[in-house]
Structure formats: C-alpha cells, structure tokens
Amino acid sequence: MAKRRIAYYLMTIPALLLFFAFHTFPALQGIFYSFTNWDGFSDGYSFVGLKNFINVFKDENVYNAYFFTFKYAIAATILINVISLLIALGLNAKIKAKNFFRSVYFLPNVLGVLIVGYIFNYLFSNAFTIWGEKLGSGFLSQNILGNPDWAWVGIVIVGVWQGIAYNTILYLAGLQTIPADLYEASSLDGASKWREFWSITFPMLAPFFTINMVLAMKGGLMIFDQIVALTGGGPGRSTQSIAHLIYTGGFTGGEFAYQSANAVIYFIVIVAISLFQIKVLQRREMDL
C-alpha cells in the first residue's frame, strides 16, 4: 500500500515542481519586480514601493490601452455571440449541404491568428478600398486601419471573422441537445417562430451562452496577435491593447518593473471580470 502511495506522489511531484518553477515562480517574480524600478537589463534595482502602481493609474497610455481593449472585447463578444448564434440556427435548420457549410464556418478556427491578420491587413489597404472607390465614398475608399477613429472597427471585423467559428460550433452542439418534442409541443400550441426562440431555444442554450460569453470576453481582453499583424498599435496608440503595451514597454521600452505593475493590475481585472461574468450569467441561467 505504501508503494502505491509513493507511486502517486512520484507521478505528481515532478509536475508540481515544474509548474511552480515556470508558472508560479515567474508570476511571483513579476509581482516582486512591480515594487522595484528594474528596467529589465541593468544589474541593480531598488525598491520603490507603490510608485509604479500610482504611475500606472496616472499613465495616459495605460488608460488608452484599457479603453481600446474593453471597447474591442465588448464589441467583439457581442457580435461574435449574436452572429454565431444566427449561423448555428441556420446550420441546425433543414438546409442543403449542411456538413459542407459547417466545415466552411469552422475553418477560420484552425488558421493562425497572425497570418489571418496579415491577409486582412492587405485586404483593408488594397481590396476593400477599391470597393469604396466604386461606391464613390470618400470614407470607404481609405484604409480603415489608417484612421485613428475607425481602426479599432477593422480589428473587430477580423476578430469576429475568426471568432465566430468556435462559438458557432458550440451553439450548434447546444441546439442539438434540445429535445425535438419541445418544438412539436409548441407548434401544436400555435406558437410563432419568434416566440419559440425566446421561450424554448434561448433558455435551453443558457449554459452554452455562459461559456461562449466568458470565452469570447477573455479572448478579447487578451488580444495581441491581431494588433501585431494589423496595426502595431497605431495609428498613434489608438489600437494598442493592454497585452501589446505590456509587451512593447516591457521588452523594448526598458519598463520591466513598470509594466509588471501594469500586468498585476491587468491580472486582477481579468479575474474580477471572469468571476463576475460567471456569477451573473449563472444566476440568469437559474432564473430561466
């Protein structure tokens, strides 16, 4: 029996040590450095207390990054969920070539985000502008990514194009768990399609709605690859996300300690939002 117990410990302790060394330890180090003034490459550093945190709260670039990231995450989450639910409803209806269309809609999920970003970068600058010119619209004939006020919309378009794939598949799986006799009963009662959706489909999908909202929001808040491929954070800093700010400031800007403080705050924000979302959405699930 003792031998069995030893075996179980041998199976887990290496994983525990490695995980601590390469995940928890760096996280603690990040928190540690956030109280210093280390630039990332010098030999020495000194403790500065909460100075980094205070400066983060005063930093216009940080506010700007949070504003963009939340704007992006909220817009993308809503659009992804609405559109993928519509597509899932369509794919679940009696349509021709169902499997073919399902494969098409899921395809973007397997493609690398960075490369998709580069492809769209070209389409925005060289293809969509041609359509804009044909329509005679001055606004549409310019590259949307070059416009500080509208570049974020371009990033949302790319995020949604790729993001709907995953959520569509989940909603489709959810739709298939709804028993058919529920619909038969409602059609006998003479309920309209609209009524049927809100009274049967939507409530039955609630758990899938929760997971899709949480995943899409989390993905949106972590956005990085699209920014690198589409705008590099520009024009100016109009599309710089939090992750991108931490990356550029921390690695190339000599702001290791300062961006560590930014990352600590970012971590708290992400955890708070995830817990909040799960709580609120689960309560809704129960009410339904």
Added chain:
Amino acid sequence: MRKNTNWPATALIALGSILILFPLYMTVGIALKNPEEMAQSIFSLPTGLHFENFSNAIKATDFFHALQNSAVITIVSVGCILLTNSLVSYAIARNMNRRFFKLLYLYFVSAMFIPFQIIMLPVVKVTTALSMNNIPGLILLYIVYGLPFNVFVYVGYIRSIPLELEEAATVDGTSTWGTFWKIIFPLLGPISATIIILSSLSTWNDFLLPLILLADPSQYTLPLVQYVFQGQFSTDFNLAFASYLLALLPMIIVYLSAQKWIISGITQGAIK
C-alpha cells in the same frame, strides 16, 4: 414528420459562407498572380498560375526549415502532454480524498485564470538564465502550461471510470504504473483525442511564446517567420501571400482530412 428543405436558411447560410471564404479566395488568387495581373485586377481569378511565387517564398523564408521547427515543436509537445498530463491527472483523480492531491488539483485549475501577460516578462528572464530560450525550452513550457486545462479535463474524465477495473489489476499484483499504462491510459482515448486536437492547434498557431522565447532565428516557427519577413514582403504581395498560404496549408490539409474528428473533439473539450 420530415420537413422539406428550408431554402431561405440555405440561401442565407450560403451567403454567409461567401464572407468566410472570400479572404481565402483572395489569398489563393494573389499567391498565384504576378504583379502585372495584380495591376489589372486583384479580385479576378489568376490566369497565369505563377507557381514561382511559391518556390521564391520557400527560398526566401527557408520554409521547410520553419515547417520542420513547427512540426517538431508541435509533435513532441503534444506527445509529451498526452503522456505526462494524463498521468498527473490519474494520480490526482484517484486521490481526491487526500488533502495534498485535492490542493494540487485546485492549484493547477485556478492557474487557468492567470493571464499569460503576468508571467510573460519574468519567464524570459528565468528561461534565459537556464539557457532554455530554445526549442527544447519552448517544448517544456508548452507541456507545463498545458497542465491547468488538461488536468481539469482529464480528472473529470478519469473520475467517471469505475474503480473495479483497476481493483482487479491490483489483486493480480500489477503496480500503480502498470495499472495506469495498461488499463487507464487506453480507456482515455476519446478525451485524449480532444486534448491532441486542442493542444496541436494552440501550439502550431502560437505566436507570442516563440516570439519572446526563441533567441536563434534558425529555430523560428512558421508564424514567427511570417512576422520576421513582413518587412521584406511589403513590396512584393505575391511573394507574401504565397508564403502565408504555405504557412496555412499544413493546418488546412489536416483540417480537411480530419474535420469531423476535429469538430467533435473541440466540442467535447468545451462542454467538459
């Protein structure tokens, strides 16, 4: 009661799928054109089929080298994830009544909430100090970082496997290791398939970790190579798109040949 085909829904779904396919059509088209054809129209079907774009892109980016790096990293990482993460999960799942294992489970699973950005800066310092800023180091990190999600999924699955199967083996005198490899591991097939698909996709397409970790350009992965060559591509779109298409192609081929498997695997992973 079989209803007839819903034509309006079919039409709308078909229209929507054009929006999905359009960027891919453009990618293939531009990758096959030359600058003169591009000047006429970037939207039209290619007429000349300029496959030299591909051979140029292969030469310029040393495509096969990057492909090999990506393949080695993905295959070794996913293989090791499969063998090690399932073993860890087995030990946890069978000892949930013990405090150590229960806490270990919570420790791994709660790490899912920690955004990578908080460890991004220090982990480069740690790996550089250990001379791990190379492919083996990257593989080790993928295996370790897979633990939170995979332990969560595997433990749930293993706990649904009845204990009687193992008890019979124990009576026969099989060791704990033997029980795992001979009895449990083969039973994990369906959930391991899900783990293989999800880990392969995320490892293959990952950009950030190779970007911050890999010091030697000869070890760069496919996405990283596109990033590095972006500056050189800016003048030659046909070369750039041939290179993008080459980089996307392996995953597209895998997807087309195993899509049913991939879609159901991913659905399983999310519902868990």
